[in-house]
Structure formats: structure tokens, C-alpha cells
Amino acid sequence: MTSGPDPLRRLAPVVRLAPAKLNLTLAVVGRRPDGFHDLHSVMVTLALADRLSVAVAPSAPTDMLHRTGFDAGPIEDDIALRAVALTRAAVPRPPFGADPTPSLALRLEKRIPVAAGLGGGSSDAAAALDGALEAWAVALPATERAALAARLGSDVPFFLAGGVALVEGRGERVAPLPWLRTGTAPGVLLVTPPVAIATPAVFAAYAAGHRVAGGTARLASTHLAEELRGGLGARELLARASVLAAANDLAAAAAVIEPALVPFRRGLRRVLGRPVAQSGSGPTHWALYASLEEAESAGAAVRAASRAGTLLVPGGGEPFVAATTIVTPTPETGTREEGSAR
Ligand code: C5P
Numbered sequence: 001m002t003s004g005p006d007p008l009r010r011l012a013p014v015v016r017l018a019p020a021k022l023n024l025t026l027a028v029v030g031r032r033p034d035g036f037h038d039l040h041s042v043m044v045t046l047a048l049a050d051r052l053s054v055a056v057a058p059s060a061p062t063d064m065l066h067r068t069g070f071d072a073g074p075i076e077d078d079i080a081l082r083a084v085a086l087t088r089a090a091v092p093r094p095p096f097g098a099d100p101t102p103s104l105a106l107r108l109e110k111r112i113p114v115a116a117g118l119g120g121g122s123s124d125a126a127a128a129l130d131g132a133l134e135a136w137a138v139a140l141p142a143t144e145r146a147a148l149a150a151r152l153g154s155d156v157p158f159f160l161a162g163g164v165a166l167v168e169g170r171g172e173r174v175a176p177l178p179w180l181r182t183g184t185a186p187g188v189l190l191v192t193p194p195v196a197i198a199t200p201a202v203f204a205a206y207a208a209g210h211r212v213a214g215g216t217a218r219l220a221s222t223h224l225a226e227e228l229r230g231g232l233g234a235r236e237l238l239a240r241a242s243v244l245a246a247a248n249d250l251a252a253a254a255a256v257i258e259p260a261l262v263p264f265r266r267g268l269r270r271v272l273g274r275p276v277a278q279s280g281s282g283p284t285h286w287a288l289y290a291s292l293e294e295a296e297s298a299g300a301a302v303r304a305a306s307r308a309g310t311l312l313v314p315g316g317g318e319p320f321v322a323a324t325t326i327v328t329p330t331p332e333t334g335t336r337e338e339g340s341a342r
Contacts, residue, residue: 013055013107014134018127019045019162019327020118021155022188022279022286025221025247028206036154036170037203040221042177042228045162046188048324050124051109052080054131058102069110072121079121079152080106083128086148091138101136113320115196117280119159125152126159146172163328166225177225179328183234187295190322191268191302192284194315195258202281205253212252220247234290241288245275254282260314267312271305272298283314295323 023041030038050069057064063084065075072078088101106128112120129148133140140148149156154171166175180186220243227236255261261283268276268285276285289295299321305311306319313319 013053014131016052016054016127016131017049018052018112018120018123018159019047019049020112020120020123020190020324021045021158022118022326023248024244025217025224026249026280027215027217027221027247028211028249029218031207032170034170037206038169039154039167039171040218041167042164042221042224043158043167044164044179044326044328045159046118046190046324047327048112048118048190048322050112050120050127052124052127052131053107054128054135055105056102056135057105060103060105063104063106065106065108067108067110069108070112070114070120072110072114078108079125080108080128083125083148083152083156084132086151087129087132087140090140090144090148091133091136100138101132104132104135106131113192113284115198116192116320117197117278117282117284118190118192119155119280122153122155123159125149125156129156130160164228164326177228178231179228179326180234180237181231184291185325185328186234186237187289187292188324188326189272189287189289189295189298189302190279190284190320190324191286191299192320193258193261193264193313194317194319195260195283197254197257197282199281201257202250202253205256206250210253210256211249217247217249220244238288238290241277242275244288245277248278248280250281251278254278258283258314260312263312264314267305267310268302271301271311292323292325295325299323 021043023043025042027040028037029040063081065078065081084104091101112118146157149160150172157172157174158167161174164177164179166177265276272287274287276287278285302321306313
């Protein structure tokens, strides 16, 4: 449904922050007939974010993308451009009059490491879908937006909503969860070794049997979702760090693709003196802290250990180390702190 051109909106670019995600838990609960896996995952968005600006460029023959920061491969294959093309195709065209979906000029600052288990590309896709509609001053029903998101990738529907959610199915079932009832936003330390890990390879290793039996990730994931619904506090979440660290069903499969992740995880645990978890299909690992400041000083310790050679990092180079916070909706308004997707 078009709402008609809005000349004021079209003058200034639309700006979206496209946040990274963490899987606090990630349980694989089955294989689907379409070859994908059914998941049960508690996901949160982080303050660490890519930045996307979207401006209409009616005289340009095609959409354009200018990208800085982390290298995400060929520009023409970028998922943000695919998101714009798919969204354009879904916008109804009036029989007469101007095209409601003129070419767009996108600028994308990639601050989230690529192929790192942080969902950067999927988040860019959700931001591009949303940003394109706003730049065109066009609205699509929420169900249609969600269907487009699911076609772009399994994590994209989560990013359309953002915040904290229980994600199920292939990723298309997203149920918002209440965030911590008490306490300040936990700090998160992210450490990403300089090796890209392709998600399909990790799922293929999982399907080939590289997994830990026992269903502990499923139990931990179900339990965390229930506890959040029951009003979990920040201190209680921190107290569950070791349970969360063991609640990723893709960790064993990622270690088949990149065996150096096993000693790296052990080394990181030793440097930080606390549980360390893998996000998504890896290679990013994370640890929870009571505050951003605590996560920052832990980051300094990781950098020092990596430079001193006492922490062996897969890929050989310096890891990406970032202290950030979990960004969540405020219960009263549903809006989010700075650093969120909208
Ligand atoms: O949907 P997306 O492109 O992110 O998925 C990448 C790959 O990861 C898929 O091709 C599939 O092999 C695997 N995958 C899966 N089950 C999921 C999500 C992804 O098997 N729920």
C-alpha cells in the first residue's frame, strides 16, 4: 500500500543503525524437510551496529552502494542491495504516474565483523528493507515485511523486530521476550578471531553428526525464555553465565570447521577467568559482565594476551575485540536505547 510521496522525507537520507546480535542460547531441535534446521534460540541485539543511510537518487539508473569498514565481498552481491531489490518488487505499482520506488543510494559503514556469528549481514538486510520503505515513503503490511525478511535469510526476521526474542522454526518465528526486570544493562565482551566461518558449512558439519548429545542447550534455552518471562534480573542472568556458555549446539560443529577454536576458547576462559560462549555459528566468542566498563577492562586484558602470544588466536592475526552492551526495548514505550535498529 503506498501512502504517496512525501517530499520532505525524500530530501534527507534515512539513517538506520543495524545492530549485531548474540545468541544467548542456540539449540538445534530438528532437521526440516527443506534442509534447514529448526532452532530454539534466545537472541538479543547489541549496541555494536553497522550504520546504513538510504537516499533516493531518481536520476541514477540502478541502486548504488558505497561501503566502508569490514570487507563483505563483492558489492554487487551485498545483501543490503538484494533487500532493496526484493522490497521494490513487493511494492504495488500504480497504473499511471511516477514509479514509487526510484533508485536508491546506500552508504553502509560495516562496524560488525563479517561471517562472525554476529548477524551483521542479516541486520543490514533488515535495515535496508525498512530504510528503503521509509525513503520511498511507502508502507507494507507487517506480515509482508516479515515474509520478505524470511526470504532474505534466517536471521533477518529477528532483526526486523530487534530487542530480545525467542526465535524458533528456521528463524521466522520471532516472539518478543521481556528483558531483565532489575539491574543495569549487562556489558558484553566480544572477541572475534580473524577467520571467517561460513554458516552453511557449520550446519553441514552439525548434520553430519558433529554434535554433543544430551539436549542441554535445548533445556537451557527453554529455561532462559521461561525465566525472562518470569522477570529475571541482571544479577541472575550473570549467575547463569556458565549454563549459557554451554548452550550452543553449533559449537562442536564450528570446531570441526576451525579446530583452533577449541584451544582459543580454553585460552580465553583462562585470560578472562569466566565462562566464554560462542555466538551463532562462530567464530565470535563472548563473555558477560555487570557493566560496560568491566567489559572494557577485560577487553584490554585480551588484547594484551594476544599481543604477548599467551592467547593463541585462530587465523594468526589480532582478534577484533569490542566491549558493548545488550540493547533492549524499554517496557513502557517499546522504543530502544541509542544503538538500536530504529
Ligand atoms: O538463511 P541463511 O542464508 O542465513 O542460512 C545459511 C545456511 O545455514 C543455510 O543454507 C542452511 O544451510 C543453514 N541453516 C540451517 N538452518 C537454519 C538456518 C540456517 O540449516 N535455521
